[in-house]
Amino acid sequence: MSRKTLIIAEAGVNHDGDFDAAVALVDAAADAGADVVKFQTFSADKLASRKAEKAAYQKVATGAGESQRDMLRRLELGHDAHRRLVKHAAERGIGFLSTPFDLESLAFLSDDLRLPQLKLGSGEVTNAPLLVAVGRTGRPVVLSTGMANLGEVELALAALAVGYLGREPNRAAFARALSDAAAWEALRRNVTLLQCTTQYPAPAADANLGAMATLRAAFGLPVGYSDHCLGINVSLAAAALGAVAIEKHFTLDRTRPGPDHAASLEPGELKQLVDGVREISASLGDGLKTPRASEVPNIPVARKSIVAARPIARGERLTLDAITTKRPGDGRSPFDIWDLVGTEATADYDEDDAIR
Numbered sequence: 001m002s003r004k005t006l007i008i009a010e011a012g013v014n015h016d017g018d019f020d021a022a023v024a025l026v027d028a029a030a031d032a033g034a035d036v037v038k039f040q041t042f043s044a045d046k047l048a049s050r051k052a053e054k055a056a057y058q059k060v061a062t063g064a065g066e067s068q069r070d071m072l073r074r075l076e077l078g079h080d081a082h083r084r085l086v087k088h089a090a091e092r093g094i095g096f097l098s099t100p101f102d103l104e105s106l107a108f109l110s111d112d113l114r115l116p117q118l119k120l121g122s123g124e125v126t127n128a129p130l131l132v133a134v135g136r137t138g139r140p141v142v143l144s145t146g147m148a149n150l151g152e153v154e155l156a157l158a159a160l161a162v163g164y165l166g167r168e169p170n171r172a173a174f175a176r177a178l179s180d181a182a183a184w185e186a187l188r189r190n191v192t193l194l195q196c197t198t199q200y201p202a203p204a205a206d207a208n209l210g211a212m213a214t215l216r217a218a219f220g221l222p223v224g225y226s227d228h229c230l231g232i233n234v235s236l237a238a239a240a241l242g243a244v245a246i247e248k249h250f251t252l253d254r255t256r257p258g259p260d261h262a263a264s265l266e267p268g269e270l271k272q273l274v275d276g277v278r279e280i281s282a283s284l285g286d287g288l289k290t291p292r293a294s295e296v297p298n299i300p301v302a303r304k305s306i307v308a309a310r311p312i313a314r315g316e317r318l319t320l321d322a323i324t325t326k327r328p329g330d331g332r333s334p335f336d337i338w339d340l341v342g343t344e345a346t347a348d349y350d351e352d353d354a355i356r
Contacts, residue, residue: 005281006224006245007274008097008119008142009034013075014251016258022077022085024252030092032271033278037094038119038247041082041109042101044072055200058259071259079108086113097142103133110137122146122198122226125156128169135163140190142245144226146198150218153193154178157219161187188221192245195238196226201263207234209241228263232273239280246277303329306337308349316345323355331355 009029015022022039029037052068077085082098089096099119100106109115118137122144124130134141141160145153158174161183167173177183195212197203207229216223224245225238235246251264265273285292291299304325312322318340325334331354332340340355349355 003244003281003284005239005243005277006036007034007277008036008038008245008247009270010038010226010247010249010264012038012040012249012260014249014256014258014260014264015039015075015077016256017075017077019077019081019084021252022081023088025250026085026089026092026094028250028252028267028270030089030094032250032267033274034270035095036097037089038097038099039077039082039085040075040101040121041098041105042072042076043104044069044076046102046104048072055259075258079112082108082113086115100130100134103130106130106133106137110139115139117142120144122148122196125152128159128174131156131159132163132169135160135186136166138164140192142192142194142224142247144194144196144247145215146196146226146228150214153215154219157187157191157221158183160191164190184220187219192222192224193219194224194226194245194247197228200228200260201230202228204229204234207238209234209238212238212241212243230263232265232269232276235273236276236280239277240284242284246273248273300328300330303327304334305329305331306334306340306355307331308351308353308355310351312345312349314345314348318343318345318355326352 009032011022011025011029015025026037048069050067050069058068058071086096097115097117097119098109099121100109109118117140118134119142120134125145125148143156155174158177159169161177162169162173164186165183193215195209195215197206197208199206209225212223212225222244224243225235226247227235227238228249235248239246249260249264250270251261251266254261254264254266304327306323307326309322309324320341323337323340325337346356
């Protein structure tokens with residue numbers, strides 16, 4: 001059977017702190033046929049210090065006159081809003097996922113909302129306390145790997161493993177985990193990695209989809225793609241390369257002010273992405289090289305059998321000029337033609353009669 005690619009519609013902070021907009025994003029993701037709608041859960045004061053500047057793309061989108069923390073304060077969703085969104089997502093038949101950016105937000109998602117799975121953004125690859133805490137929840141996690149090299153991803157996995165195994169975290173424990181069979185077994189059960197390029201929008205030339213194969217080979221874990229490129233083409237390419245999950249930002253209106261709107265899909269484009277990924281996932285098949293059911297009826301039509309090239313009399317010794325191969329392919333295999341040469345015809349044949 002072909003494998004279905006998980007499609008995560010990343011609402012992120014594209015609600016701009018407005019609950020009704022967040023509900024509309026859930027509806028848009030459900031209407032598009034996505035598997036999961038994902039938000040971001042954080043406290044601005046715990047996520048960024050007062051000295052943290054905005055990224056360049058954030059300054060372009062929202063202006064340079066405020067700090068990153070002030071921008072984030074406008075984008076927070078409270079706990080009650082989260083609870084209502086989880087309920088609404090369930091009513092719409094779509095999964096709910098959120099990314100925690102601090103320990104308190106993680107506790108809320110795991111202990112209060114009891115989400116069955118968690119997502120960590122690329123900025124947390126080096127955030128060892130949060131990685132360990134995620135592991136301690138026992139929840140499966142999807143980890144984006146933007147900005148990271150292979151060694152940093154390996155160290156992040158070690159921190160998750162220490163958490164999953166309930167060990168005390170420190171550098172030595174992380175190093176031991178990398179050679180511990182139990183740790184890797186816990187990671188294989190729980191962790192999905194996403195190749196990602198952390199820029200908004202990311203140049204397609206920097207998508208580096210080949211890194212999915214590198215991550216898969218290095219760690220033996222499921223690998224997908226978190227797409228920050230414009231449009232849907234790079235996501236479709238990732239699906240064709242076997243991504244187990246595709247994550248893509250979307251918005252109700254790309255022209256709205258806010259840090260992520262400009263690099264996001266609008267609802268109609270999200271639907272196009274979902275439809276395209278579904279078709280590509282189905283087209284990958286099971287990998288077995290056997291005739292597909294749709295082509296079996298065409299085997300006798302397209303293949304050939306051994307037939308008389310001219311009239312042949314019973315008892316005549318067959319030669320290569322007396323027999324040939326033609327459609328249909330419901331007779332003797334053309335691979336037998338040389339074995340027939342020199343034998344006697346067992347019947348009279350007219351031109352194009354199948355040689356029995």
